[in-house]
Amino acid sequence: MPPPPKPSRHATRGLKSIVEVGPVVSLATRARELDQLDRQLRATLPAPMRDQIRFADLRDGRLVFLAPSxxxxxxxxxxxxxxxxxxxxxxxxxHSVAVKVAPLPPEEVIPDRHKPLSTEAARHLRSAAASLSDPTLRDLFLYLALQAENED
Structure with a gap:
C-alpha cells in the first residue's frame, strides 16, 4: 500500500478532508491491519475460543491477545x-504470545423509553392543565393525560 499523502502546510483555509490529516490516516491504516490480523489469527482457533478472545496488538514481535478471564x-x-x-x-x-485478562465491557442496556403514566399522573396533568393560561401548553398537558388514560 502506498504511503498516505503528506498534508500541505500551506493550505490552511477551510475544512480539510480526513484523508489529508496524516496522523488520522496512519491510525486508520494501523487499525485496519490489526483488524485483519485479528480475523486471520482467530480463524485458526477452535470456535469457543475464537468467540471469547480478541487480538490486541503486534509489537516488537509479540502478539498480544485479550481474554475475558x-x-x-x-x-x-x-x-x-x-x-x-x-x-x-x-x-x-x-516470536511470542502474550495474553492479558481484560473482561469485556458489560452490554449496554437500553431502557424502555415507553413507560406508561399512571392514572394518578393523568389526574395531576389535568389539574396542572386547568391552571395554565397558555392554550398550547394546556393542550399538551391534556394530550399527555389522555394518553395515560387510554393506556389503562
Missing part, C-alpha cells in the same frame, strides 16, 4: 505454538 487466557497459552505458526504463515513477524 484467566481461564480463557490459559487456553490461549495452550495454543500459542499454533498461533505463532499461523502468524508466520500470513507474514507477521512474531
Amino acid at each position: 484467566s481461564a480463557w487466557a490459559s487456553r490461549v497459552r495452550l495454543y500459542q505454538t499454533q498461533i505463532l505458526e499461523a502468524a508466520r504463515a500470513i507474514g507477521a513477524k512474531a
Whole structure:
C-alpha cells in the first residue's frame, strides 16, 4: 500500500478532508491491519475460543491477545505454538504470545423509553392543565393525560 499523502502546510483555509490529516490516516491504516490480523489469527482457533478472545496488538514481535478471564487466557497459552505458526504463515513477524485478562465491557442496556403514566399522573396533568393560561401548553398537558388514560 502506498504511503498516505503528506498534508500541505500551506493550505490552511477551510475544512480539510480526513484523508489529508496524516496522523488520522496512519491510525486508520494501523487499525485496519490489526483488524485483519485479528480475523486471520482467530480463524485458526477452535470456535469457543475464537468467540471469547480478541487480538490486541503486534509489537516488537509479540502478539498480544485479550481474554475475558484467566481461564480463557490459559487456553490461549495452550495454543500459542499454533498461533505463532499461523502468524508466520500470513507474514507477521512474531516470536511470542502474550495474553492479558481484560473482561469485556458489560452490554449496554437500553431502557424502555415507553413507560406508561399512571392514572394518578393523568389526574395531576389535568389539574396542572386547568391552571395554565397558555392554550398550547394546556393542550399538551391534556394530550399527555389522555394518553395515560387510554393506556389503562
